[in-house]
Each structure stands twice: as structure tokens, then as C-alpha cells.
Amino acid sequence: MKLHTLLTMVASAVFLSACNDQHRSNEEFKSVVGKELDGLSAALQWNGLAQCASSNSAISVAAQAARRNIHLHRQRRGISAQTASLVDRDLLPSLQSLSEESAFLAQRCAAADYDNTGFSPEREIRLQQFVQEWRSAIDFFNQGIKENYSYDLDGKSTRSVKKLPVVMPTRSFTDCDEAVCERMVVIPAGRFVMGGSAEEHKAFDITPQTVAWETPRHPVQVTQAFALSAHEVSLGNFLRFMQETGYRIPDGCTQLKGDPLNLAFESRANLKNVGFPQNNDQPVTCVRRQDAEAYTQWLSRKTGETYRLPTEAEWDYAARAGTQTAYFWGSKADAQACSFANVYDLESDEVNQFGFVHFPCTDGYAYLAPVGSFQPNDFGLFDMIGNAREWVADCWHGNFVGAPANQREWGSEEGGLCHFAVLKGGAWPYNTFNDRIAYRDTYYSSQFRAYMYGFRVARDIRP
Numbered sequence: 001m002k003l004h005t006l007l008t009m010v011a012s013a014v015f016l017s018a019c020n021d022q023h024r025s026n027e028e029f030k031s032v033v034g035k036e037l038d039g040l041s042a043a044l045q046w047n048g049l050a051q052c053a054s055s056n057s058a059i060s061v062a063a064q065a066a067r068r069n070i071h072l073h074r075q076r077r078g079i080s081a082q083t084a085s086l087v088d089r090d091l092l093p094s095l096q097s098l099s100e101e102s103a104f105l106a107q108r109c110a111a112a113d114y115d116n117t118g119f120s121p122e123r124e125i126r127l128q129q130f131v132q133e134w135r136s137a138i139d140f141f142n143q144g145i146k147e148n149y150s151y152d153l154d155g156k157s158t159r160s161v162k163k164l165p166v167v168m169p170t171r172s173f174t175d176c177d178e179a180v181c182e183r184m185v186v187i188p189a190g191r192f193v194m195g196g197s198a199e200e201h202k203a204f205d206i207t208p209q210t211v212a213w214e215t216p217r218h219p220v221q222v223t224q225a226f227a228l229s230a231h232e233v234s235l236g237n238f239l240r241f242m243q244e245t246g247y248r249i250p251d252g253c254t255q256l257k258g259d260p261l262n263l264a265f266e267s268r269a270n271l272k273n274v275g276f277p278q279n280n281d282q283p284v285t286c287v288r289r290q291d292a293e294a295y296t297q298w299l300s301r302k303t304g305e306t307y308r309l310p311t312e313a314e315w316d317y318a319a320r321a322g323t324q325t326a327y328f329w330g331s332k333a334d335a336q337a338c339s340f341a342n343v344y345d346l347e348s349d350e351v352n353q354f355g356f357v358h359f360p361c362t363d364g365y366a367y368l369a370p371v372g373s374f375q376p377n378d379f380g381l382f383d384m385i386g387n388a389r390e391w392v393a394d395c396w397h398g399n400f401v402g403a404p405a406n407q408r409e410w411g412s413e414e415g416g417l418c419h420f421a422v423l424k425g426g427a428w429p430y431n432t433f434n435d436r437i438a439y440r441d442t443y444y445s446s447q448f449r450a451y452m453y454g455f456r457v458a459r460d461i462r463p
Contacts, residue, residue: 026079030145033073033087036066037142040095044135046128049116052109059131060103067095082150091141097446098134101419105130105444118209121396121420121444125263129254132265133447140250151246153297161302168461172230172380175303175459180237182229184459185380187222187318194220194316195400196438200326204333204433212399214438220313222407227459228310228318231371231382232390233295235271236280238287241295253286254450256429261354263450274368274451281370283388283454288447289421292391292455299457309393310458311409312440315424319385319437321378326436327385328377333432335361340377341386342369342428343435357431368428368452385435388454389427396420396442419446427452 043062047055074087108114108122116123143149161176168186175181196206196214206214241247253269256262269275271286289309296307310318325331329340337343338361349358351366363374372382393409395416402414412418420442426435429452433439 026083029073029079030083033070033091033145034142036069037138037145040066041135041138041142044131044138046131049109049124049127052127053106055131056102056106056109059134060099060106063095063099063102067092067099070095080148082148083145085150086141086144091145094137094141097419098138101130101134101444101446104417104419108444115209118207119441120209121442126443126445129263129265129448130445132267133252133445133449136250136252136267137447140248144248149246149248151248153245153247153294154301163303173227175305180240180299181303182231182233182237182457184227185230186225186227186461187314187379188225189222190317190322191219191221192317192320192322193217193324194313194403196436197324200331200436200438203331204326204436206433210439210441213440214400216400218400218403218405220317220405220407222314222317224407224463225461226310226314226407227461228314228379228381229456229458230376230380232283232388232454232456233292234280234371235278235282235284238271238284238295239280241298245294245298247291247294247298249287249291249449250447252449254448256352256354269451276367276451278368279370282368283371283383285368285388285451285454286449287391287454288449289391289455290446291449295455296457306460307457308460309391309455311407312392312394312422312424313404313407313410314458315390315392316437317407318379318381319377319425321381323378326438328437333357333359333435335359337361337386337432337435338363340375341383341426341435342374343386343426344429344431348429352429354429356429357433359432365428383425385426385437386430387428388425389423389430389452390425391453391455392422392424394422396422417442417444420444421446423453 040062043059071092161178163176164174166173172183172185174183195217201211251270252265252267254263254265255275257264271284274286292309299307321328329336337359338345342363342365344356344358345361345363347362348366369387376382377384395411395418397414397416404410410416422440422442424440
């Protein structure tokens with residue numbers, strides 16, 4: 001046998017042995033991760049309000065232990081690039097979030113001012129759903145590790161698009177020749193007053209709990225023009241994003257159901273199975289804020305521009321479009337609403353029988369409507385009220401004390417809770433008073449998603 005042939009055979013054997021070793025190491029690591037996540041999933045149990053503090057403390061400890069053990073084995077073993085990507089980018093940060101969120105809820109459950117009333121984000125039903133939402137996320141990761149799940153937002157798997165020229169000044173534009181490039185409306189600089197007024201609160205008999213979230217009113221200067229999509233992101237466009245990137249979302253979605261009516265986490269629901277008839281022209285729902293942010297990252301890489309979620313101040317300013325009334329069409333919950341928004345109306349009440357305070361008109365839709373089905377506001381934006389409620393970028397603050405006087409994102413300063421996002425704009429099954437532009441709230445779970453919540457995208461405009 002020639003020396004060259006022998007050396008080739010030896011090199012092949014060494015390479016094959018190395019591949020087998022890496023495969024074995026990767027499978028051993030996946031087994032370790034599976035055991036850790038199985039244990040954590042079992043620990044995610046709701047044991048009633050009386051055990052809320054102790055249960056959440058135990059979940060926090062279990063999540064941190066799972067993170068520590070997985071990280072330790074991650075450092076010791078050679079694992080595949082796919083497994084490493086899912087673990088480093090998604091799993092380990094998520095376990096840290098779960099530990100911090102459950103520790104926060106443990107403190108709130110034991111607090112003297114714990115609030116189990118009204119729309120409180122810490123009311124009992126939401127604490128129960130926090131556990132369900134996070135269990136679905138942990139099980140999702142467990143299955144993903146077993147299946148070598150990965151996704152790609154950096155553009156490598158994204159088909160290139162034809163960029164369209166954008167010449168400023170303009171009122172609207174699109175960045176590319178594909179449907180996923182939304183028509184973007186240029187929102188000019190300006191000034192407005194943010195929050196709900198005392199007159200509005202009195203007229204709608206707003207509860208003290210909600211009044212606190214919307215006050216104090218404060219002037220905001222929008223110093224930099226920005227662009228906001230004319231429509232909410234559609235299901236069809238979001239599915240295109242998932243197809244191009246391989247991105248997935250855990251099953252499970254919150255709905256309104258039961259007698260008495262309440263929020264209910266349906267483990268088999270998802271963005272393609274929300275619980276009522278839907279089509280690709282309707283806004284995508286059953287998505288978390290992090291899913292919306294992943295979409296904006298993909299769109300940024302696809303176009304070369306900076307897409308993101310709007311800040312709360314930008315959203316409010318754009319929704320008002322120069323008005324300071326409860327709705328951008330006026331101050332009253334009257335029949336005008338059905339010309340401008342998909343709201344909880346006479347038909348919605350008849351079909352769904354939620355018994356909410358409804359608008360005295362019919363807009364033609366008992367559930368979600370195709371995006372852009374109604375008249376826009378004066379900026380040319382559709383569905384800023386009703387249809388799907390929308391995620392914005394800011395961290396949750398329970399009031400506007402210390403809020404920015406400009407359009408910037410409000411982060412962890414002044415006690416901001418950055419695991420929990422702000423929702424704006426009302427939705428198709430909302431009471432009239434919660435469709436007001438000023439209304440804002442949150443849910444104490446980064447994994448929260450519901451069949452009435454979606455998003456729209458903002459884009460920076462370079463000076």
C-alpha cells in the first residue's frame with residue numbers, strides 16, 4: 001500500500017472518529033438539557049393564590065438551577081452549531097427571564113399592596129396563566145433541542161429583494177417590491193399631551209386603577225420624524241417571515257371564554273388556529289413581543305433599513321394624528337366608531353355574547369377584520385384603534401411619573417419592568433372605554449400572547 005493512500009485512510013479515520021465524538025457529545029448534551037427542562041416543566045405548577053409566593057420562589061430557583069447546569073455542560077462539551085445557537089441565543093436568556101419574572105411575582109404575591117382586582121396584571125387568573133405560558137415555552141425548547149431546531153435572522157436564508165428608492169420629503173413609501181415591505185407613513189415631528197384627561201376619565205367612569213396607569217398627563221415633543229406602517233402586520237406577512245427564517249412560536253394562546261367569562265390559555269391554539277375563522281389578510285395575533293421584535297430584525301436585514309417596534313410615545317402621537325380626544329374621530333363612544341375601526345359592536349356582542357360595553361353600530365366583523373378595512377386617521381394610519389391591540393417597545397411603568405418628555409423608548413429607569421411590555425390601541429373584543437387612545441396596560445409574563453394582540457412596525461428615517 002502506498003504511503004499516500006495510507007495517510008489518506010488514517011486522516012479519514014481520524015476525521016470520522018472526530019465526527020462521531022462530536023455527535024456523541026452533542027447527543028449527551030441534548031440529553032442533559034432534556035432532563036433539566038423536564039424537571040423545570042414539572043416545577044411549573046399553579047398551586048393556588050395562597051401558595052403564590054412560595055410557588056414562584058421555587059420556580060425561580062428551579063429556573064436558575066437549570067440555567068446554571070445547562071451552561072456548565074455547554075462549556076464542557078463540543079456541540080453542534082445549531083444546538084449552540086438555540087441554547088446561547090434563546091434558551092439560556094429565557095431561563096434567566098423566567099427566574100427573574102417568577103422572583104418578581106413571588107415578591108408581589110407577598111406584598112401588602114398586592115392587587116387581585118379589575119384588570120390588574122397580577123390578578124389570580126394571570127398568575128395562573130403565567131405558569132401555563134412559561135410551561136409551553138419550556139416544552140417548546142425541549143422539543144426544539146431534540147429536533148435540532150434553528151432559525152436564521154441574519155439574512156443568510158433570506159431571499160434578496162429589489163430595493164425601491166425613497167426620496168424625502170414624502171408622505172409614504174415602501175422599501176422593496178415585496179408585500180412584506182409595508183407601506184410606511186412618514187410621521188412628522190410635533191408635540192402632543194400624553195395620558196388620559198380628568199374629563200375623559202369622568203366621562204367614561206374610568207376606575208382609579210386605570211387612571212393611575214394613564215397619569216400624570218405630560219407634554220411630549222416628537223423631535224425626529226419617523227415612519228410607521230400604515231397597517232398592522234398581517235398573518236400572511238408573518239407566515240412569510242416564518243417560512244424564510246424557520247422561526248417558530250410555542251403553541252398556546254389566550255382567549256376569552258367560559259362562564260363566567262374570563263381569560264383562558266388554550267394550549268393547542270396558535271397564530272394559525274386562534275379559535276375563530278381567519279385569513280392571511282387579517283392581522284397576525286397570538287404573538288409575543290419578542291416575536292414582533294424578531295420580525296422587525298428580519299425586515300431590517302431584508303431591506304438594509306432600521307425597522308423596530310414604535311415607542312409608546314410614538315404610538316400615541318401617531319394614533320392621535322393631531323387630536324386630543326378619546327378616539328381619533330371624537331370624544332364619544334358613538335356610532336362613528338364603526339366607520340373607523342373594528343370594535344366590539346352590536347354584531348360582535350350578538351355573536352360572542354361577551355356582555356361588554358359595546359358601540360351602538362355594526363362594522364361588519366364579529367372577529368378580526370382584514371387590515372385596512374376602515375377609514376384611516378388624519379396621518380393615513382389604519383386600525384390604530386380596534387382590530388388587534390399592538391405591542392410597543394417600552395418597558396412597563398405603572399404610571400407616567402418621570403416619563404420622557406420626548407419620543408424615546410422608556411426603559412428600566414424609574415422602576416421600569418422590562419420583561420413586561422406595554423400594549424396599546426384596544427382590540428375587536430374590548431369594552432368601549434378600553435379602546436381609548438390613552439388606555440394602556442401590561443401582562444406580567446414575557447410569554448404572554450392572545451388572539452386579539454398583534455403589532456405594526458416603525459422605521460427610522462435618517463436625517
